[in-house]
Amino acid sequence: MSRIEQYIWSQLWTPFIYALSACLALSFSAGALVDVMRQISQGLPYQMAFQILCWQLVVSVLLGLPASCLFGGLFAYNHLQLMALRTSGIGVARWLKPSLMFGCLIGWLGWEWNEWALPVANYSLKQLQQQIKIAGTSTSLLDQIDSQVVYVQDWKQLHMSNCIWWKFDEHESQLWMAKSLDWDGAHWIASQVVYYSWDQQQQIQKHIDLMQMEWPTQLIWKQQWQPIWMNVQSLKSYKRMGVVNSHLAIRYYQKYAFPITCGLFHVIGSSMASLRKQGFILSLIVLFGYYLFGFACEALAESHKISALQAGWMPVAALFFVLCLCIKQADTAS
Template sequence: MRRFNLSIMDGYILREFIIPFIFCVAMFSCVGVAIATISDLSHRIIESNLSLIAAFQVFILKFPEYIGYALPFSVLLTSLLTYSRLSKDSELIALQSSGISVYRLMAPTIAVSLIITLVTFAFNELIIPPSNYQATSILAGDSRVINKYTVQQDIFYPQYEEVITPEGEVKRELKSLFYAQEFDGREMQNITVIETDNHQLEKITVSETGNWNNNDDKWDFSNGVIYDIKMNLSQISSNFFQNKKIPLPKTPLDLASKSRSPYEMNIRESLEYIEILEQVGNQKSILMYRVRTAQKISFPFTCVIFAMIGSSIGAKFNQNNKGTSFGLTVLIVFGYYLMSFFIGSLGLIDVLSPTMAAWLPNFICFGVGVYLLVKS
């Protein structure tokens, strides 16, 4: 089997690309975390008595997020700088006069951008979500139980069932309503459960605390009372208890313990949380998490798109002016994010599907990249 070897031209272009790329990633990451984090941390240190150690931990934990943002931007700026420098020194003309097409000249940059796409995807999946969640936990004052639980208040879970009406229609009706005033990461507190049967209020359970029992797949309620209601409130009986097992779904616990920002979840966790939200029926949150999850998949591919755009513009731009290249990068990135924000908002209000809302900016920029590549 014949081994693949880089040509001298490929190696030369990659050397021109990789070193500035590493510098750009470091620069964009430092600038991003400095602008977005230091001011907030300073305010928290003064106003909220955040310790210097905790502030430093948050500062370090926020770096992965901005490295993830910096990777596509660095591809754009570096490809602009690399090909504009080659164009200025007439090296592109010399290579083309040797019969090498512009597509072949840009192939090394496109190839390495595919690798950076995979790195960006892995970074966004494996490193950024837990890092962001740990930073949030520290800022919330829960530094002892990092990346395990999220403290919640006012947990609602309506459980529905499908019933068939006398007319033969399938109708969705409320079966029970679970409410807990607080969840401290270990147990639910001040719980109220309302259960219905045949369109009528049947039972109200009030409990001081509640824990999920994995062995029995039931809730262990403590220090409470059950009100049995019959005949349209004409007969009410109460039964006090110290400990009682209640057969209710585990969903309220999942809803509380797995609740976090979509930027603190990887794709698998987001999909699992969407399933929980579907049981609750919170359509607005479901739509938001679906759009954000689709964007997690689409965003890394901007590395390839930006490589195409940057290489094409750089090949026609025969002045190696770093300030101008940086300005073009900022303008292109701003345009991309403005378009992504607008189209993503259409997905959040259900005008576009989540997949289309996430991928349409990429498709538009890819079309621009192909046009510039052909024109070059």
């Protein structure tokens, strides 16, 4: 890179970090922080609250990357005073080259974050939410999941009493009954357990009485593996096994589209700096338009109006079209 390009490159970091910090402050404090503070006032342990905040921060970083790229590029090139660059004979392609390189770098970091950090954060948050749900306070619980019925007469923090789990299908029925369940920090320990199983002819096959045992977690809730917990390798494995629905397929293509989106947003924001005062307003319109169009594409793919491939890449194609218009406008202004 030439000296002027190196100088532009050095000026891109600070606005991006400021924009990312602002996005985190808005999304994190207005969402996760308020919710965790409410749960603390209702008895949530501080250790669990700290874990929730840490994992929510990981999610917030990824959600804030597109907007940070857009406004980081806009603010950086506003500070560079493009008019001076134009009068010096520097063309649009040259002063946008550092922005393109910076966008590629942020896109790569976004890919790594989305591939390895986000699935772990989403899965851990789900686990913590389930622990809070189980350790909550309630007088009774009755839930039916597929061919299972779960009943708890008294449900208090880290303790349940008079628990019944009934599983039934066309081959066999099972009935588990426990006098009490207590959470020891890692497992549910059941006391005074009675177990029955019987066949289609209502003949009892097995009867077991136990004073104490570890209560299987799946007898309390059913956990389904969701696409937000997967990286690309996991999604590919599901595709090879033929276990693919529209939501999983959309997630698969969005994984590849996300880093390209970050790079496009940074170059769009950089080129919009040539519009001066109108640049910020147009950037907001582009950002909200992108998310609205993306949600619309997902809804159409879920209803099988378009394919998952189209739902994943059409928002990126729309951003590329906007980028072409912005570069043309910047070239005309110069």
